[in-house]
Amino acid sequence: MPANLTGVVPPLCTPLTADQEVDVRSLERLTSSLLAAGCTAVLALGSTGEVAFLPDAMRRRVLEVVTGCVAGAVPVLAGVIDMTTMRVVDHVRDAEKYGCAAVVTTAPFYARINAAEIERHFRTIAGSSDLRVYAYDLPVAVGRKLPADLVLRLLADETVAGVKDSSGDDGSLRTLIAMAADAGLENASIMTGSELTVDNALRMGASGVVPGLGNVDPAGYVALYDAATDDNWEIALAEQERLLRLFRIITVADPARIGRSAGALGAFKAALYLLGIIDCPQTMTPQLPLLAEEISVIRELLLDAELTPVR
Amino acid sequence: MPANLTGVVPPLCTPLTADQEVDVRSLERLTSSLLAAGCTAVLALGSTGEVAFLPDAMRRRVLEVVTGCVAGAVPVLAGVIDMTTMRVVDHVRDAEKYGCAAVVTTAPFYARINAAEIERHFRTIAGSSDLRVYAYDLPVAVGRKLPADLVLRLLADETVAGVKDSSGDDGSLRTLIAMAADAGLENASIMTGSELTVDNALRMGASGVVPGLGNVDPAGYVALYDAATDDNWEIALAEQERLLRLFRIITVADPARIGRSAGALGAFKAALYLLGIIDCPQTMTPQLPLLAEEISVIRELLLDAELTPVR
Amino acid sequence: MPANLTGVVPPLCTPLTADQEVDVRSLERLTSSLLAAGCTAVLALGSTGEVAFLPDAMRRRVLEVVTGCVAGAVPVLAGVIDMTTMRVVDHVRDAEKYGCAAVVTTAPFYARINAAEIERHFRTIAGSSDLRVYAYDLPVAVGRKLPADLVLRLLADETVAGVKDSSGDDGSLRTLIAMAADAGLENASIMTGSELTVDNALRMGASGVVPGLGNVDPAGYVALYDAATDDNWEIALAEQERLLRLFRIITVADPARIGRSAGALGAFKAALYLLGIIDCPQTMTPQLPLLAEEISVIRELLLDAELTPVR
């Protein structure tokens, strides 16, 4: 694994069969499609991978399939999302067992924890294995933002190797990047998880992107990233604008009928199903499925974005 | 198990050794002390039991020890707290294996779920075993309150056998009790999780109480409950007032230094340690420990409440 | 004004004409009905009085009409609700001008203020006039709860004369009452704003109640209060249970169609209109009105509660 994770690192969807088992063939096809598109790593078991919904046996199965399929071609990061420290450490052991290169974890949630305890959480997890640790900043799920000064301390002594910032707050992302640069933390990987402002994040000095939408259009995000690194910012902008419109698939489902997680994750899976990458758009219980007419709208949005549905 | 759970059902603390293993002897002493005091059931692995902090192996060990110690004398309820449905179902299987009588579960958290999906969550869990299911309403951890109409539907068709209401909102608790009574749901167990208004809850028709502080003073809560059922409301009130002052132990730790979970759970354990029930006041990582001077204050508060520290 | 405000102090609705002017006759009839029922004081311009929606000229008109109608028979409290300190002080001047006995104010909102600044806010307001100040604890509007230690400091040196606790958290209300008692603050008026647990609040030592529903059924709340002070707790309980069912009027409007403020305030006004107390159920813009069929349901609920609609 390179010292500094960069590029496009999609958080893999977890394809399921109709009876909610891991669909191995579909997962392999999806993983392969990401590698073929030029992704620099993959994140298994991120929020987009429905990690919150998967029992441990299914989590392990996902790691087994993905690491087997990738076979060392790129690093595999594993989401080790759980309520608190020692539960996370159990998932770290699984990640280690399957040969993952790194783990991605949030601050604790459910319990009422203070900043000193969040720091202890990350330090304990980092000390529990040789795997790299990335801090995952996801206020919408965890209930609060990671404090910038805490993240910098963790980066400074290499407790964490980087951050996946899914806060949607690009001002604070930029501040973190600047503070890390001012502190000489050249190896810190500060990745954005915001699909819609990747060109901006890269201009600001972000290391790369972890885009849920990258499951559906990995080539688009790789093209965006490559244009940015080649200083072709107009091309990056145009690609981002195209992907922005594609991202409307996550708002197709009626939020009065199904939850927002189901609406977004179901849309990614519906798109992958329509594109022929996965065999079934099933999401995990208790998420409700998209309606047939919603899937038809997604089909139109794929065509608008110059993708080619096969169904 | 009786049709309608009533009485005092403490959510057991999980005593730990200094190296954060389940302290079996202490857990047995604590469990026995609750039975000796006249508790009608016990809840293992509630929030007070640090369920959010315990890895699965420790959760199972707790169930094994508690069910072994109780040996059928009273029902054992198991907290099966996890992010979403199928993860909860795995914990239900463990509860079943160890002979628990019922499980207690919250709505999903971390993911963005709507009310229809919460309903599906409870129905799926209820359908996964023969154990009774209690809905646990804990907005401070889950991020929102269970809607009353949803709870009533689940009670009406016996998807859930009852509710543990830890919302702290006694107006909505009373509304739920009234709506359940008006709907003829005589077997619904509507338990309060609020330690400070138990007399009120019982006057309003609540079935019983699940008091974290009941670990420290089970006899107090049983006396309160018994006085209430005997219509000795003045005695119930006096007992509640005494327990209210004892409850100040959870505010002793400085919230600027350690988190609120650690401050409360650490205080219960410090009290149990001072009372000689458990051997060590250790809490799970990443919670920070109470300071020696804070424990001294707790000792004074125990004395004020007419309890007898042995340390 | 007595040293210690007690009893039933309804927060007056503000009756409006169809073109959203203060309906003086209706406001006088409403005020008179509360005095006739035995209320010990009235609160003009509380949240129930749509204070947040009324321009300053209408606020002044309300104070003029209510103080004129009451004519010294009972104290008139004035809600002086605004974003921050010096804006509140302007409203205090109006309250003074119209001869109000006291003002009721929340912590600042909209701006991001800390606890020390909240304390400064109350001290500045208290220092700006000779009127008594009551602290209004309304987390649902202000965004956070008043810290108990801050309230106690303000009570201890008589910066505030009391608290209206509309947090719905009866455990913290009881803690505040106990802490005030332990500190010897016998004159502190700790009033509950929770319509559904008044008997409980009075058992716990609250001084009285500020019930929005008291506009609709002041005699009910007075009967509840009188029974409680006579130690007839069973009568108090029965009355509270009747009022609990009457309170369902605030849930009649469809929350998917109109806001929760409009649903509750509109229901109070619809009930007062049906009972012949006010001439028009109009609420202030931008609140949407109840539908005719919703008003019919409210009519049924009034009958269920043994009230007598005249329309």
Next chain:
Amino acid sequence: MPANLTGVVPPLCTPLTADQEVDVRSLERLTSSLLAAGCTAVLALGSTGEVAFLPDAMRRRVLEVVTGCVAGAVPVLAGVIDMTTMRVVDHVRDAEKYGCAAVVTTAPFYARINAAEIERHFRTIAGSSDLRVYAYDLPVAVGRKLPADLVLRLLADETVAGVKDSSGDDGSLRTLIAMAADAGLENASIMTGSELTVDNALRMGASGVVPGLGNVDPAGYVALYDAATDDNWEIALAEQERLLRLFRIITVADPARIGRSAGALGAFKAALYLLGIIDCPQTMTPQLPLLAEEISVIRELLLDAELTPVR
């Protein structure tokens, strides 16, 4: 006023004397400095102008001074921030009286309002005068984000002329810009209120910026904007990076001691005081002042940003 507001529109600080009166000379100097720097308009009474803290008489005084000083050179926008519709309309009348070109208003706050009522709020305000209305999206103060579909409807029929987006969420800003473009709304002014990502916002098609920090360094923001409109994106980036570091002044005050509003607004005023633009760094009650040593740190940060303190 041009059809489409663009460029740099600072939200004026409100300089105060030590006894918290509007400091007219300082306000005039500040306003003149912004015009001299090339700002295209000014916003009086924004959140940065402490609008939440100013009584109505002071608000009017600010409008009088600013419109007098500007004397038609550029449009003056007035913040008309208040809890609900008819209170806002009163402020609109003041804005009209003093010859402001437009008003800026948030959704209602304090009361519990739904989306249909927010829409009615903006429509009523727009109908109350001939002034243009800008919607102000400030979730941190109002408690929620303006829904994009609602904003688009208001833009489409010119109920509002534009939006000031201070949500900090650049992904949703970009989505709004794209949706407005796709709907052919060429005259919609979509301004960012985020000081740290202005180059990004302009690249994404934003019309301009309303930067609180623009009080301190208006020339910097004008240089950034001009570089962007000249397609000199590297210069824009460098300027933004310099301003990002200058923005650290708002984090100098200890958030454990004073509130976040006071820390930020006090820092802007301290900087203006050090730069000789205003005579006194006083903020409105109940905000606590910065400490002398904090002001010294701000002095260093000004020097780092190549500004020239005169004190």
